[in-house]
Amino acid sequence: MTTQSIMTVNDLHVHVSTDHCQVPILNGVSFDLQAGKVFGLVGESGSGKTMTCLALVNLLPNKSKVVRGSIKLKNKDLRNLSASEMRQIRGKEIAMIMQNPMSAFNPVVTIGQHFRETLRTHLQVTQKQAEEMAIAYLELMQLPRPDLLLKQYPFQLSGGMLQRVMIAIAVSLQPSIIIADEPTTALDATNQLQILDQLNMLRKEYNTSILLVSHDLGAIAYLADEVAVMNSGNIVERAPVSTLFNRPSHPYTKALLESRLSLSRKACETLE
Numbered sequence: 001m002t003t004q005s006i007m008t009v010n011d012l013h014v015h016v017s018t019d020h021c022q023v024p025i026l027n028g029v030s031f032d033l034q035a036g037k038v039f040g041l042v043g044e045s046g047s048g049k050t051m052t053c054l055a056l057v058n059l060l061p062n063k064s065k066v067v068r069g070s071i072k073l074k075n076k077d078l079r080n081l082s083a084s085e086m087r088q089i090r091g092k093e094i095a096m097i098m099q100n101p102m103s104a105f106n107p108v109v110t111i112g113q114h115f116r117e118t119l120r121t122h123l124q125v126t127q128k129q130a131e132e133m134a135i136a137y138l139e140l141m142q143l144p145r146p147d148l149l150l151k152q153y154p155f156q157l158s159g160g161m162l163q164r165v166m167i168a169i170a171v172s173l174q175p176s177i178i179i180a181d182e183p184t185t186a187l188d189a190t191n192q193l194q195i196l197d198q199l200n201m202l203r204k205e206y207n208t209s210i211l212l213v214s215h216d217l218g219a220i221a222y223l224a225d226e227v228a229v230m231n232s233g234n235i236v237e238r239a240p241v242s243t244l245f246n247r248p249s250h251p252y253t254k255a256l257l258e259s260r261l262s263l264s265r266k267a268c269e270t271l272e
Ligand SMILES: Nc1ncnc2c1ncn2[C@@H]1O[C@H](COP(=O)(O)OP(=O)(O)OP(=O)(O)O)[C@@H](O)[C@H]1O
Pocket: 016, 025, 043, 044, 045, 046, 047, 048, 049, 050, 051, 052, 061, 062, 064, 215
């Protein structure tokens, strides 16, 4: 089967301005995302994973900016788009699922309003059609009683349910790419597995490309086809998932895998 490249990131450099100088945060990051494939991004805290994700959707924090490189979505360079063109791309073409689902929702707005607003911003649908679509996508994410769920407020749902609602909203626009930055970190083990299974279902069902950022190497091994390892704003190694875990070549990758293994060993010893 041939693979289709959806996004190509080439030589991406991001700097943060301080009062005195420009601090490099990303130093020439390159990768591509393929339809129906999961690309995993791993690396220690502060290595630049989140900044990479934010750069792709033009949501870098204040004082930081892309200074070099290209981000091509289906051959269109996102760096040349206006703010309003970029708003159309976010959601419709590229959806983001973040670590803390609660912060993605307005606490005084019901799930139904969130859903309808997202759909009606991007698609020409009536309130009734938006409601029917919302119910269908909540069902797809195996959420019980979607009709009741639409009337509830975010704080009335558990973290796992809210994360699934966020994914349902993201998927309802059938984006080509889902950027999932630590999507399971805030969840317990059962919910973590469910979310990973649902992301897996989405890439198979809709051929969605997924950029999965996680410090959880188990989650990466479970879902990713290819993995890139980041260190200090650089991708130091990139390989198919089984190669990376079985035959890591870069010393930093070896150290990262070893440190996680020794943590698991220590946890097992504590339990013995
Ligand atoms: N809002 C910001 N303003 C300036 N610098 C930032 C900002 N957010 C992050 N940074 C810096 O950018 C670098 C990369 O951070 P980033 O959040 O991308 O790391 P990460 O790999 O996602 O880490 P983590 O796993 O802890 O989320 C770090 O040096 C960090 O201090």
